[in-house]
Amino acid sequence: MNNFVYDIPTRVYFGEGQIKHLGEELKKYGQRVLLTYGGGSIKRSGLYDAVMQQMAEAGLEVYELADIAPNPRIESVRRGAEMCKAHQIDVLLAVGGGSTLDATKFMAAGALVDHDPWDFFNERWAPIHRALPIVTVLTLSATGSEMDCGGVISNPDTQDKIGRMAPPLLPKASFLDPTYTYTVSQYQTACGAADMISHILEVYFTTEPDLYMLDCFMEGMLKTIIKYTPVAMAEPDNYEARANLMWTSSWAINGFVNGGKRHAWSCHPIEHELSAIYDITHGLGLAIVTPRWMKYCLDETNVDKYVQFGVNVFGIDPSQPAMDIAHEAIDRLSHFLFDTLQLDSTFPAVGIDRTHFATMARKACGGKVLPGFKPLKQEDVEQIFEMCMA
């Protein structure tokens, strides 16, 4: 078991109507706010007006950057960083889902350096020693960006989609009001669930010694997602379902469940290559890849973890042979993702063919090996891609 430092000082305002604390929270950090958001759904939902009203009442000076796209682009980050410099912004307020939050984090870092923000991601890997304070209002339960210090940015020019973590990027405060997710579509709700499941499984499936307590927590989160995602899809304004999914999204990836485990993730790097080229929804890509990755990695040395997963999460009868339980567990997960959540289950269904398999697999492995639950080489990833074809 490895040592670790637990340090997640994000203050979370959870529940309906907590937005009333937004003004006081922002004022802790200054007067000049850069408000960032995506395609305008927050205007349709009324959230934009609510946020603006809170800031007006607090006497804050607000600048706006809209149109942050899903799979957010470096161009948005550049624009935000420049606005921060031009207007001497004190604090950034990101209102939206993971894309808006991720982009905003690197604007906050980019505001305090002289170089191009893409240097945080390219071979320069420029250090992130500090960032302007970030506050978030979440509208989609999925990426966990509201309570972690990472983000993923795409560069269409280079067909790269790269993640980066740095402690200064951790939001100072996040507002989690489940009612803001009532307007999330069935499809996006399902994709968010797939994203959360992957966050958990990337950590859960490990060969490192880990804390049983944290395994129990991860199993609890998986059970929560399995229980409440169908409810939220059927009843979009079910507060209990939306609340459980929202709080789970934060805890699935805020680092708590790592508990000292250091192994690299597998499905996320693989999926990032998919959505870098095909611009598919991140959660959908993860849904397609994850069960295949589990099947590809399964062997006699690691079957016990699959058994634990199958028995504790899906209630599979533990008296069966281990390999049978493992395969049933993967089948149960696939059934949940593709039947219950109604997500597309194959690459052809989402328009991916074999054209870029070699390139994507090579990039996912960083040219060498993708370390993780089971180290994967380019040919391994290509085989996982092949499994996704049907």
Place this chain on the structure above:
Amino acid sequence: MNNFVYDIPTRVYFGEGQIKHLGEELKKYGQRVLLTYGGGSIKRSGLYDAVMQQMAEAGLEVYELADIAPNPRIESVRRGAEMCKAHQIDVLLAVGGGSTLDATKFMAAGALVDHDPWDFFNERWAPIHRALPIVTVLTLSATGSEMDCGGVISNPDTQDKIGRMAPPLLPKASFLDPTYTYTVSQYQTACGAADMISHILEVYFTTEPDLYMLDCFMEGMLKTIIKYTPVAMAEPDNYEARANLMWTSSWAINGFVNGGKRHAWSCHPIEHELSAIYDITHGLGLAIVTPRWMKYCLDETNVDKYVQFGVNVFGIDPSQPAMDIAHEAIDRLSHFLFDTLQLDSTFPAVGIDRTHFATMARKACGGKVLPGFKPLKQEDVEQIFEMCMA
């Protein structure tokens, strides 16, 4: 489901040898340290020397306050607050279990006020707006004081034992090294487990709507305690067992699992009256009271929660009648506490007779009603006491 604010910025250094970061952590807060500890076990174990060496290497000026007793007394708090004032202390370092940590918290608050620290607890209920920074090194997995903002102080003059919470009392950093608990006796390990179990059940048994995700987490912590306490008792230097218990102790009571539930606790106020008069170990008192309290509160309106507990924590067959499952769950918990952990199971076994039943019950109810899972009047608490006689 109630709204809540999640805000636990304590930085936790978890794992063997993390003490090497102690000097740098303390120096964030200043130069003059008040080191507090208990009866000297930290000198026998070598931890005292390790701590002093870290502080010497960091060039810190150290003052010492020893002999903080279990069920810590207001007199220790007074002494510590005076030392802070006399020596212009910058930061307090508590090395020990919950008693040392609790007392140190109120020294840190008492250092910044002019009145007697007991005024934090008596009818004046003096406000706690600020406190000197607190850092802790934990040697006993039980109270969770290392990651919460509360503590309990006894006043032998008034036979009071009173808890108080205030955000400024939250430790800035805590060092959780499971090897520091290797010397904890079987008995104290068992009492610590009983304390943790009670912390969880006080929140788990609720009539308020709560988050399923948090119920899963609580069940996971209970399973962790049930799995690893016997291991730690049999093999005191089993790192995996000590680590799981240590991290569970923090999360059982740091406020996370409350998730907006506001109902008052029941067994803790009742037990505080016992140990205020009889000075028994807090966890032992809780072990005796908790199963009786569960049995006393059980009825048709709340049986489902007992069923959830019995099925998810003890794996009881869910196809039985609900009341049967509930009673079996209580029996299984009693068996764990009194047979597996070998704790005394009755009041007579620990020297408590009926002499003070009425007084203790009245005080536990604050003269009126103890609100909680089931509101209890004085006569209810007296009946629970009576159940503890055999």
